[in-house]
Amino acid sequence: MKNILVCIPTFNERENVEHIIREVLSQGNDIEILIIDDNSPDGTAAIVEGLMKSEPRLHILKRAGKLGLGTAYVDGFTYGLTMPQIGYFMEMDADFSHDPKYLSNFRETIQDFDLVIGSRYSNGISIVNWPISRLLLSYFASKYVRIITGMPIMDPTGGFKCFRREVLEWLDLKRVKSNGYSFQIEMNFFVWRGGFKIKEIPILFIDRRAGTSKMSSGIVKEAVWGVWKLFFRKLIRKDKLARKEIK
Ligand SMILES: Nc1nc2c(ncn2[C@@H]2O[C@H](COP(=O)(O)OP(=O)(O)OP(=O)(O)O)[C@@H](O)[C@H]2O)c(=O)[nH]1
């Protein structure tokens, strides 16, 4: 069986990074980690590099500055695709909102699907510690995305997910330019329109317990307008271009 590369973008995650790395790696010998760090001023990368000396399953991709979550994943996936032992790619946050114990559920489910999404809205709403305003925003945003794009996905903005390698080889990653929520929606959209098999599994999402949030109103605005772009792409069938030629 192929290994899983857990891609974790970091920006100022000094308080979380060592702990999350240890917990993730303890979920199995088939698990490797790629930290994508945007030159965090708090020295996150130095902590990772210290751990790498005794941990061959830990990798780092260092970028020059804070370039956003979407391009961090695109660069991380591109880097990971050069590693032939990797069969699956996970997206995961460093702040413990995504519990590493779910990795075994992802591993099991991805055997039969092409994209597995950890869903906060499959069994009602399973989010802990969010103010009601943020919860409502996220919940109605997911409904809005579903209606405009037509994607049958309960949690289209979630960032805890697993792609089969072939899906990322197929997608033209260079075309994905969005960040934050918009990035998550766009990736799901292309995979769905590409006819791949998608499965949502329920997860309990817990708000970050340490460090600071990088959420901004720009990320919300990008997503609000971004879905209309997808709507029109679908209308004129331009999304088909997102896929490279089938090899
Ligand atoms: N490399 C990189 N990582 C980022 C960037 N922005 C956020 N991250 C990381 O992406 C993950 C999710 O970011 P969060 O700040 O938790 O964003 P969020 O989950 O929407 O917001 P909160 O949970 O409320 O803090 C974390 O691991 C961050 O460190 C970025 O520009 N570059």
Ligand SMILES: [Mg+2]
């Ligand atoms: Mg978070």
